[in-house]
Amino acid sequence: MEQTTHRVEMLPQVMADRYTAFAVLAVVLTLYGDLWLMVALFGVCAFMGFADGLIYRRAGLPHIKHAASGFLSAGALGVTLVAIALS
Helix, strand or coil, rough: CCCCCCCCCHHHHHHHHHHHHHHHHHHHHHHCCHHHHHHHHHHHEEEEHHHHHHHHHHCCCCHHHHEEEHHHHHHHHHHHHHHHCCC
């Protein structure tokens, strides 16, 4: 935390910004229509959700929301890959 200059008390706001930015990016890429860029985005989002979930699970903390984010992103990735295969 010290090296990245993050402050624990600011973490909720930082995380809200992070997820808002990814949601906006998902909407923009959907409107733009580039399926390969969407594959990259949803792959990154799935990784983040699963990685965060694993971190919390290993610490013995609630992790279902993070895991759900990973599964939903993986689902969106799958739908996008199917769209590519059908196009």
